Amino acid sequence: MRGDPADIIASMSDTSPRFSITTNDNVVTVEGEIDAHSAPEVGEALTPLPGSGEVRLDLAAVEFIDSSGLRVIIDAHQRAEADERRFVIAQPSRAVQRLIEISGLSDHLNLATD
Amino acid sequence: MGNFGIMAVRGEIEELSTQFTVDACTSQLSGIRRIVTDTLGRAGVDIDVIDDVELAVSEAATNVIQHTDSPTVSIAVGECEGGWAFDVGAAESLLDLSASAGPMPNGERISGRGLYIIRALMDRVDVIDVGDDRVLRCVKFAS
Numbered sequence: 001m002r003g004d005p006a007d008i009i010a011s012m013s014d015t016s017p018r019f020s021i022t023t024n025d026n027v028v029t030v031e032g033e034i035d036a037h038s039a040p041e042v043g044e045a046l047t048p049l050p051g052s053g054e055v056r057l058d059l060a061a062v063e064f065i066d067s068s069g070l071r072v073i074i075d076a077h078q079r080a081e082a083d084e085r086r087f088v089i090a091q092p093s094r095a096v097q098r099l100i101e102i103s104g105l106s107d108h109l110n111l112a113t114d
Numbered sequence: 115m116g117n118f119g120i121m122a123v124r125g126e127i128e129e130l131s132t133q134f135t136v137d138a139c140t141s142q143l144s145g146i147r148r149i150v151t152d153t154l155g156r157a158g159v160d161i162d163v164i165d166d167v168e169l170a171v172s173e174a175a176t177n178v179i180q181h182t183d184s185p186t187v188s189i190a191v192g193e194c195e196g197g198w199a200f201d202v203g204a205a206e207s208l209l210d211l212s213a214s215a216g217p218m219p220n221g222e223r224i225s226g227r228g229l230y231i232i233r234a235l236m237d238r239v240d241v242i243d244v245g246d247d248r249v250l251r252c253v254k255f256a257s
Binding site: 018033035036037064066067068070071095098099102103 | 140141143144147165168169172173176179180227228230231234235
Protein backbone atom coordinates (compact mmCIF):
# COMPACT_ATOMS: atom_id res chain seq x y z
CA MET A 1 0.00 0.00 0.00
CA ARG A 2 1.65 3.20 -1.11
CA GLY A 3 0.35 6.63 -0.53
CA ASP A 4 0.70 9.77 1.41
CA PRO A 5 1.43 8.88 5.03
CA ALA A 6 -1.17 11.47 6.05
CA ASP A 7 -3.79 9.50 4.17
CA ILE A 8 -2.71 6.34 5.89
CA ILE A 9 -2.84 7.95 9.30
CA ALA A 10 -6.24 9.47 8.56
CA SER A 11 -7.57 6.09 7.54
CA MET A 12 -6.71 4.80 10.97
CA SER A 13 -9.56 6.76 12.52
CA ASP A 14 -11.80 3.78 11.91
CA THR A 15 -9.42 1.20 13.30
CA SER A 16 -10.45 1.28 16.92
CA PRO A 17 -9.52 -1.84 18.90
CA ARG A 18 -11.95 -4.73 18.59
CA PHE A 19 -12.50 -6.15 22.03
CA SER A 20 -15.13 -7.23 24.57
CA ILE A 21 -15.22 -8.92 27.97
CA THR A 22 -18.07 -10.66 29.75
CA THR A 23 -18.04 -12.29 33.17
CA ASN A 24 -20.48 -14.99 34.22
CA ASP A 25 -19.82 -16.46 37.66
CA ASN A 26 -16.36 -17.97 37.40
CA VAL A 27 -16.08 -17.68 33.62
CA VAL A 28 -14.50 -14.66 31.95
CA THR A 29 -14.98 -14.56 28.18
CA VAL A 30 -12.80 -12.32 26.04
CA GLU A 31 -13.40 -11.64 22.38
CA GLY A 32 -11.30 -9.76 19.87
CA GLU A 33 -7.78 -8.49 20.38
CA ILE A 34 -5.74 -8.53 23.58
CA ASP A 35 -2.81 -6.14 23.44
CA ALA A 36 -1.29 -3.41 25.58
CA HIS A 37 -4.44 -1.35 25.08
CA SER A 38 -7.01 -3.94 26.11
CA ALA A 39 -4.97 -6.15 28.43
CA PRO A 40 -5.54 -3.90 31.47
CA GLU A 41 -9.29 -4.47 31.17
CA VAL A 42 -8.75 -8.21 31.11
CA GLY A 43 -6.63 -7.83 34.21
CA GLU A 44 -9.39 -5.86 35.92
CA ALA A 45 -11.94 -8.56 35.06
CA LEU A 46 -9.67 -11.09 36.74
CA THR A 47 -9.00 -8.97 39.83
CA PRO A 48 -10.11 -10.31 42.13
CA LEU A 49 -10.53 -13.73 40.60
CA PRO A 50 -14.25 -14.16 39.91
CA GLY A 51 -16.53 -16.68 41.57
CA SER A 52 -15.09 -19.53 43.56
CA GLY A 53 -13.30 -22.70 42.73
CA GLU A 54 -12.03 -23.12 39.20
CA VAL A 55 -11.66 -19.93 37.16
CA ARG A 56 -12.13 -20.27 33.41
CA LEU A 57 -10.85 -17.74 30.92
CA ASP A 58 -12.63 -18.41 27.65
CA LEU A 59 -10.42 -17.28 24.77
CA ALA A 60 -12.14 -19.06 21.89
CA ALA A 61 -12.90 -15.80 20.11
CA VAL A 62 -9.58 -14.07 20.64
CA GLU A 63 -8.26 -13.10 17.23
CA PHE A 64 -5.00 -11.64 18.43
CA ILE A 65 -2.95 -11.68 21.62
CA ASP A 66 0.55 -10.55 22.42
CA SER A 67 2.80 -10.53 25.47
CA SER A 68 0.67 -7.87 27.17
CA GLY A 69 -2.18 -10.36 27.25
CA LEU A 70 0.12 -13.15 28.23
CA ARG A 71 1.32 -11.11 31.18
CA VAL A 72 -2.25 -10.78 32.48
CA ILE A 73 -2.85 -14.49 32.05
CA ILE A 74 0.31 -15.45 33.92
CA ASP A 75 -0.52 -13.04 36.72
CA ALA A 76 -4.01 -14.48 37.11
CA HIS A 77 -2.63 -18.00 36.98
CA GLN A 78 -0.16 -17.25 39.77
CA ARG A 79 -2.79 -15.60 41.93
CA ALA A 80 -5.11 -18.55 41.45
CA GLU A 81 -2.37 -20.92 42.49
CA ALA A 82 -1.68 -18.81 45.56
CA ASP A 83 -5.38 -19.12 46.43
CA GLU A 84 -5.31 -22.85 45.75
CA ARG A 85 -7.68 -22.39 42.85
CA ARG A 86 -7.36 -23.76 39.36
CA PHE A 87 -7.05 -21.27 36.50
CA VAL A 88 -8.02 -22.72 33.14
CA ILE A 89 -7.66 -21.19 29.70
CA ALA A 90 -10.72 -22.57 27.98
CA GLN A 91 -10.90 -23.15 24.24
CA PRO A 92 -7.79 -21.13 23.39
CA SER A 93 -7.95 -19.81 19.86
CA ARG A 94 -5.20 -20.56 17.37
CA ALA A 95 -3.59 -17.19 18.16
CA VAL A 96 -3.62 -17.93 21.88
CA GLN A 97 -2.24 -21.42 21.47
CA ARG A 98 0.50 -20.16 19.20
CA LEU A 99 1.64 -17.48 21.62
CA ILE A 100 1.64 -19.86 24.57
CA GLU A 101 3.67 -22.35 22.57
CA ILE A 102 6.17 -19.73 21.37
CA SER A 103 6.58 -18.53 24.92
CA GLY A 104 7.26 -22.04 26.21
CA LEU A 105 4.33 -21.95 28.60
CA SER A 106 2.35 -24.92 27.35
CA ASP A 107 3.37 -26.97 30.39
CA HIS A 108 2.90 -24.12 32.86
CA LEU A 109 -0.67 -23.12 32.06
CA ASN A 110 -3.85 -25.17 32.17
CA LEU A 111 -5.38 -25.34 28.71
CA ALA A 112 -8.78 -26.90 28.06
CA THR A 113 -9.88 -27.46 24.49
CA ASP A 114 -13.30 -28.94 25.32
CA MET B 115 11.14 11.79 14.31
CA GLY B 116 12.38 13.69 11.28
CA ASN B 117 12.83 12.38 7.82
CA PHE B 118 11.90 8.79 8.30
CA GLY B 119 14.47 7.32 6.00
CA ILE B 120 14.14 3.77 7.13
CA MET B 121 14.37 2.42 3.67
CA ALA B 122 17.47 4.46 2.90
CA VAL B 123 19.53 1.45 3.90
CA ARG B 124 20.55 0.13 0.56
CA GLY B 125 21.15 -3.40 -0.41
CA GLU B 126 18.45 -4.98 1.69
CA ILE B 127 15.03 -3.45 1.24
CA GLU B 128 14.15 -3.81 -2.40
CA GLU B 129 10.71 -2.25 -2.44
CA LEU B 130 8.97 -0.21 0.18
CA SER B 131 5.33 -1.14 0.50
CA THR B 132 4.17 1.20 3.21
CA GLN B 133 5.47 3.48 5.89
CA PHE B 134 3.57 5.53 8.39
CA THR B 135 3.85 7.34 11.69
CA VAL B 136 1.25 7.45 14.44
CA ASP B 137 0.98 8.78 17.95
CA ALA B 138 2.68 6.59 20.52
CA CYS B 139 -0.56 5.44 22.13
CA THR B 140 -1.66 1.89 22.83
CA SER B 141 -4.95 2.69 21.12
CA GLN B 142 -3.02 2.84 17.87
CA LEU B 143 -1.75 -0.73 18.09
CA SER B 144 -4.78 -2.31 16.45
CA GLY B 145 -4.55 0.07 13.53
CA ILE B 146 -0.84 -0.51 13.16
CA ARG B 147 -1.39 -4.24 12.95
CA ARG B 148 -4.21 -3.80 10.50
CA ILE B 149 -2.17 -1.71 8.11
CA VAL B 150 0.73 -4.15 8.22
CA THR B 151 -1.43 -7.24 7.73
CA ASP B 152 -3.43 -5.57 4.95
CA THR B 153 -0.18 -4.66 3.20
CA LEU B 154 1.14 -8.19 3.36
CA GLY B 155 -2.22 -9.68 2.47
CA ARG B 156 -2.51 -7.61 -0.68
CA ALA B 157 0.96 -8.80 -1.62
CA GLY B 158 -0.17 -12.41 -1.39
CA VAL B 159 2.06 -13.28 1.54
CA ASP B 160 1.42 -16.61 3.25
CA ILE B 161 -0.98 -16.29 6.19
CA ASP B 162 1.46 -17.90 8.61
CA VAL B 163 4.08 -15.30 7.71
CA ILE B 164 1.52 -12.54 8.13
CA ASP B 165 0.56 -13.84 11.56
CA ASP B 166 4.20 -13.90 12.66
CA VAL B 167 4.88 -10.40 11.40
CA GLU B 168 1.67 -9.11 12.98
CA LEU B 169 2.69 -10.35 16.39
CA ALA B 170 6.27 -9.13 16.07
CA VAL B 171 5.17 -5.67 14.92
CA SER B 172 2.77 -5.43 17.83
CA GLU B 173 5.49 -6.35 20.29
CA ALA B 174 7.98 -3.90 18.79
CA ALA B 175 5.50 -1.03 18.63
CA THR B 176 4.39 -1.72 22.19
CA ASN B 177 8.00 -1.58 23.28
CA VAL B 178 8.37 1.89 21.79
CA ILE B 179 5.12 3.12 23.33
CA GLN B 180 5.73 1.77 26.80
CA HIS B 181 9.51 2.06 27.17
CA THR B 182 10.55 5.21 25.34
CA ASP B 183 9.50 8.84 25.55
CA SER B 184 8.98 9.05 21.82
CA PRO B 185 5.72 10.83 20.98
CA THR B 186 5.35 8.76 17.84
CA VAL B 187 5.89 5.29 16.47
CA SER B 188 7.05 4.89 12.90
CA ILE B 189 6.61 1.72 10.91
CA ALA B 190 7.89 0.75 7.50
CA VAL B 191 7.24 -2.48 5.65
CA GLY B 192 9.05 -3.57 2.54
CA GLU B 193 10.03 -6.53 0.49
CA CYS B 194 13.58 -7.79 0.71
CA GLU B 195 15.41 -10.65 -0.90
CA GLY B 196 13.60 -13.81 0.04
CA GLY B 197 11.04 -12.23 2.31
CA TRP B 198 9.75 -9.17 4.05
CA ALA B 199 11.28 -6.65 6.40
CA PHE B 200 9.71 -4.19 8.74
CA ASP B 201 11.25 -1.36 10.69
CA VAL B 202 9.97 0.17 13.90
CA GLY B 203 11.26 3.64 14.72
CA ALA B 204 12.17 5.13 18.12
CA ALA B 205 14.00 1.98 19.04
CA GLU B 206 16.44 3.43 21.59
CA SER B 207 15.09 1.14 24.25
CA LEU B 208 15.70 -1.88 22.09
CA LEU B 209 19.44 -1.36 21.85
CA ASP B 210 20.28 -4.10 24.27
CA LEU B 211 19.22 -7.03 22.14
CA SER B 212 21.70 -9.15 24.05
CA ALA B 213 19.24 -9.12 26.92
CA SER B 214 16.92 -11.22 24.79
CA ALA B 215 19.60 -13.49 23.38
CA GLY B 216 19.09 -16.20 25.97
CA PRO B 217 16.17 -18.52 26.55
CA MET B 218 12.60 -17.34 26.96
CA PRO B 219 11.81 -16.31 30.53
CA ASN B 220 10.38 -19.18 32.52
CA GLY B 221 6.78 -19.52 33.55
CA GLU B 222 7.28 -17.65 36.81
CA ARG B 223 8.32 -14.44 35.12
CA ILE B 224 5.45 -12.19 34.27
CA SER B 225 7.10 -9.52 32.15
CA GLY B 226 9.94 -9.12 29.70
CA ARG B 227 8.83 -11.50 26.97
CA GLY B 228 8.26 -9.07 24.12
CA LEU B 229 11.74 -9.09 22.61
CA TYR B 230 12.07 -12.83 23.11
CA ILE B 231 8.88 -13.30 21.15
CA ILE B 232 10.17 -11.08 18.34
CA ARG B 233 13.37 -13.11 18.15
CA ALA B 234 11.42 -16.36 18.15
CA LEU B 235 9.22 -15.22 15.27
CA MET B 236 11.65 -13.39 13.02
CA ASP B 237 14.58 -14.71 11.06
CA ARG B 238 16.67 -11.60 11.67
CA VAL B 239 16.41 -8.89 14.29
CA ASP B 240 18.79 -5.94 14.36
CA VAL B 241 18.98 -2.42 15.68
CA ILE B 242 20.34 -0.22 12.93
CA ASP B 243 21.05 3.44 12.45
CA VAL B 244 19.43 5.15 9.50
CA GLY B 245 20.64 8.72 9.39
CA ASP B 246 19.84 10.21 12.76
CA ASP B 247 17.25 7.55 13.49
CA ARG B 248 17.68 4.26 15.27
CA VAL B 249 15.25 1.55 14.25
CA LEU B 250 14.51 -2.06 14.98
CA ARG B 251 14.67 -4.00 11.75
CA CYS B 252 13.12 -7.44 11.53
CA VAL B 253 13.23 -9.77 8.58
CA LYS B 254 10.94 -12.72 7.94
CA PHE B 255 11.86 -14.98 5.09
CA ALA B 256 9.10 -16.55 3.06
CA SER B 257 8.39 -20.13 4.14
